[in-house]
Amino acid sequence: MDIATIAGFVLGIGAVLVSYLMEGGSIAAVLQIPAMVLVIFGTIGAGTITTSIDTLKNIPNLLKISLFGKMDDPLELISKIVSMAEKARREGILGLESDLRSAKNPFLKKSIQLVIDGTEVTALRNILETEMTYISERHKTGATFFGKLGGFSPTLGIIGTVLGLINTLSNTADASKMAEKIAAAFIATLWGVSLANLLYLPVADKLKYRNAEEMKSLELIIEGVISIQSGENPRIIKTKLLSFVTPSIRKED
Numbered sequence: 001m002d003i004a005t006i007a008g009f010v011l012g013i014g015a016v017l018v019s020y021l022m023e024g025g026s027i028a029a030v031l032q033i034p035a036m037v038l039v040i041f042g043t044i045g046a047g048t049i050t051t052s053i054d055t056l057k058n059i060p061n062l063l064k065i066s067l068f069g070k071m072d073d074p075l076e077l078i079s080k081i082v083s084m085a086e087k088a089r090r091e092g093i094l095g096l097e098s099d100l101r102s103a104k105n106p107f108l109k110k111s112i113q114l115v116i117d118g119t120e121v122t123a124l125r126n127i128l129e130t131e132m133t134y135i136s137e138r139h140k141t142g143a144t145f146f147g148k149l150g151g152f153s154p155t156l157g158i159i160g161t162v163l164g165l166i167n168t169l170s171n172t173a174d175a176s177k178m179a180e181k182i183a184a185a186f187i188a189t190l191w192g193v194s195l196a197n198l199l200y201l202p203v204a205d206k207l208k209y210r211n212a213e214e215m216k217s218l219e220l221i222i223e224g225v226i227s228i229q230s231g232e233n234p235r236i237i238k239t240k241l242l243s244f245v246t247p248s249i250r251k252e253d
Contacts, residue, residue, distance in 0.1 A: 005067055005206060012198045035160050035188035039195065042156040047149045055145050062142040066206040071213045072105060074220060078241045081224035084112070085234040093118075093229075107131070107218055111225040121229055125222065132218045136211060143207035150200035157192015161185050220244045 017027075048056050080099075087095050096112055103109040110131070114124055164185025168178060220241055227237045 008202065009198070012202075016194065016198070029184075030187055030190060032184065032187045035164075035191055038160045038163075039153060039156045039188055039191040042159070043149050043153045043192075043195070043200075046152040046156070047145060050148055051141070051145050055141055058142065059145075062146070062207060063203065065142075065210060066203045069210050071210070072217045074217065074245050077105070077108075077217060077220060078224070078238060078245070080108075081221070081228070081241060082234050082238045085224075085228045085232070085237050088228050089231070089234065096228075105217075105221070107135075108221050108225075111221055115225055115229050119229075121226055124229060125226055128218075128222045128225070132215065132222070135218065136215055139207065139211040139214070143204045143211065146200050146204035146207065150196040150204060153196035153200055154189070154192045157189040160188025160192070164188060216244060 020030075021027075044056075080103075084096055084099050087099070093116055096116055100109060100112045100116065103112060107128075111124075111128055114127060119127070164187075165182065168181040168185055223244075224237060224241055227240065232240075
């Protein structure tokens with residue numbers, strides 16, 4: 001579980017709720033089903049028009065990635081690659097077959113297989129960089145979708161408020177209740193803005209962050225595997241790969 005994401009949601013939503021209650025507000029007053037239906041489903045409907053049904057089906061997985069996604073430890077990855085480099089120097093490239101079976105990272109596994117198959121260095125880089133590009137594009141689809149939801153949500157909220165005001169002002173028989181109805185009409189705007197800034201846009205940015213971190217890991221794998229294929233010294237490979245790691249967590253011998 002990503003503590004930063006959970007803590008961010010709790011802090012952001014909590015700040016809004018606590019400040020509202022401190023001013024004497026009531027939770028029941030903002031839980032208006034019509035406003036929630038219009039804003040939530042209207043936003044998803046507008047977002048769906050811009051993408052595919054497959055992206056819509058993938059929403060639960062995207063939320064799971066933003067909340068519970070776990071990135072590879074770069075130091076462990078470097079240690080694994082250096083270990084393979086040492087084995088390749090001792091036993092030859094074919095000695096990496098046991099590492100192929102134990103590799104958990106699918107990109108690393110595919111990279112090792114290409115090396116074992118004798119793929120030429122230039123072709124190896126082209127294949128892996130193309131794979132990395134398409135992985136990034138798939139990831140960006142989800143982030144773009146949530147970004148669009150963040151753009152549509154406030155607008156749907158305003159639409160809900162306008163509809164509420166139209167209904168209120170067209171029924172002015174009881175003027176004593178008009179102020180209450182006008183206040184209730186703005187609940188839709190509250191939901192639209194809140195969902196955009198406390199859910200959709202943060203999730204979009206989190207998915208972008210996850211993608212950026214994964215791309216760093218894939219670049220590290222590409223450089224490591226190509227170095228193994230080129231027969232470089234394991235210690236030189238380690239020094240090269242440590243440049244991908246921030247100095248604060250780097251553990252050089």
